[in-house]
Amino acid sequence: MTLTATSFDWVRQLVHRESAIVLQPGKEYLVEARLLPMAQQLGCAGVSELVETVRNHPDPAKTRRIVEALTTNETSWFRDGDPFTAFTSTVLPQLVAARRPDERLQIWSAACSSGQEAYTIAMLLSDALPNAATRVSITATDLSRQMVERTRAGRFSQLEVNRGLPATMLVRHFTRSGNEWEISPTLRRMVTATECNLAAPLPRLGPFDVVYLRNVLIYFDLPTKQAILTRVRQLMRPDGWLFLGAAETTLGVDDNWERVVLGRGSAYRPRKGA
Amino acid sequence: MRALVIDDSRAMRRIVGTILKDFGYEVREAGDGRQALDVLQEGKAEGWRPDLCCIDWNMPVMDGLQFVFAVRANPEYRQVTLMMVTTESETGQIVKALAAGAHEYLIKPFTADALRDKLALLGLLPEEVSA
Numbered sequence: 358m359t360l361t362a363t364s365f366d367w368v369r370q371l372v373h374r375e376s377a378i379v380l381q382p383g384k385e386y387l388v389e390a391r392l393l394p395m396a397q398q399l400g401c402a403g404v405s406e407l408v409e410t411v412r413n414h415p416d417p418a419k420t421r422r423i424v425e426a427l428t429t430n431e432t433s434w435f436r437d438g439d440p441f442t443a444f445t446s447t448v449l450p451q452l453v454a455a456r457r458p459d460e461r462l463q464i465w466s467a468a469c470s471s472g473q474e475a476y477t478i479a480m481l482l483s484d485a486l487p488n489a490a491t492r493v494s495i496t497a498t499d500l501s502r503q504m505v506e507r508t509r510a511g512r513f514s515q516l517e518v519n520r521g522l523p524a525t526m527l528v529r530h531f532t533r534s535g536n537e538w539e540i541s542p543t544l545r546r547m548v549t550a551t552e553c554n555l556a557a558p559l560p561r562l563g564p565f566d567v568v569y570l571r572n573v574l575i576y577f578d579l580p581t582k583q584a585i586l587t588r589v590r591q592l593m594r595p596d597g598w599l600f601l602g603a604a605e606t607t608l609g610v611d612d613n614w615e616r617v618v619l620g621r622g623s624a625y626r627p628r629k630g631a
Numbered sequence: 632m633r634a635l636v637i638d639d640s641r642a643m644r645r646i647v648g649t650i651l652k653d654f655g656y657e658v659r660e661a662g663d664g665r666q667a668l669d670v671l672q673e674g675k676a677e678g679w680r681p682d683l684c685c686i687d688w689n690m691p692v693m694d695g696l697q698f699v700f701a702v703r704a705n706p707e708y709r710q711v712t713l714m715m716v717t718t719e720s721e722t723g724q725i726v727k728a729l730a731a732g733a734h735e736y737l738i739k740p741f742t743a744d745a746l747r748d749k750l751a752l753l754g755l756l757p758e759e760v761s762a
């Protein structure tokens with residue numbers, strides 16, 4: 358059953374009332390996609406039925422879930438700050454000391470989505486290293502061509518830049534372009550975006566000094582996780598650093614990694630001789 | 632944690648206030664900068680001082696930027712974190728607000744998650760919420 362105009366209108370008004378966010382006409386697909394899991398969970402035949410149920414039997418918990426489902430999808434900048442704090446405080450100084458000044462540091466943002474992680478790293482590097490633009494290259498990969506193109510464009514909506522990007526960094530590294538914000542050309546040139554399926558043999562990339570592979574492994578079964586970690590390790594320098602998502606670990610998955618506690622989080626390094 | 636939400640729109644005060652309350656904040660409200668200074672003054676008598684002020688820019692009587700200047704001029708409120716929450720989204724305005732002493736800047740409209748991200752950046756998100 359497709360979403361009726363009345364249901365869409367009700368949801369539109371609810372979301373606007375509760376969050377001030379405007380769902381433009383034409384976003385029916387978004388309402389369908391985001392509310393379908395909730396509809397199924399509550400045993401409704403479809404999204405319109407869910408909306409009718411909540412309309413006829415107001416329930417604050419359910420209305421809140423509807424609003425949240427429709428307003429939470431933008432990727433954060435500095436998402437889970439720990440891997441970035443650890444990067445600037447521990448990882449980067451060690452790498453700079455260990456590498457020749459003319460050696461380019463290579464960083465990989467695997468599963469880059471629309472590029473927030475890659476550009477967060479670029480911003481941190483440009484603040485920390487005077488010659489970041491020539492000293493570092495960042496590879497951003499994603500399975501989705503659309504996401505790769507978005508990363509290449511380096512343009513973000515107002516809602517996207519609102520997600521955890523410090524205002525000082527927004528004004529320093531972005532310029533307004535119509536309704537969007539565009540990353541500075543210097544930072545955009547530091548990032549090379551390309552398509553890559555982590556679950557298949559990887560293209561020739563790297564060797565990487567740092568890999569951000571966050572919130573990816575959670576989607577795969579154990580053998581695939583193992584295969585991905587093996588392939589990633591083969592693209593890393595022996596003294597490289599791997600950052601996983603807060604809920605992910607190599608422990609019990611692949612013994613060829615050593616866990617290093619860094620502040621409130623942790624990173625993984627290829628085990629010597631592995 | 633305590634917050635003062637300053638906005639001439641009652642609906643917006645309710646939206647921001649509700650999110651902050653969900654994060655465990657005790658919230659007071661003011662409809663413009665002048666009223667907000669009064670709330671601070673009244674709070675002083677009872678030992679109530681906000682950790683955070685969420686400040687709209689365009690308001691009658693005293694606008695958000697004037698409020699930021701007024702608060703920053705008073706050393707008593709040095710510890711209070713000031714965040715603009717406004718539709719004003721030009722780079723020049725953000726720079727102006729930060730130069731005046733605002734710590735952060737959130738552009739309307741925003742999601743609960745966006746506010747939460749900003750609070751996390753500012754170290755103003757209670758541990759149980761940030762977990």
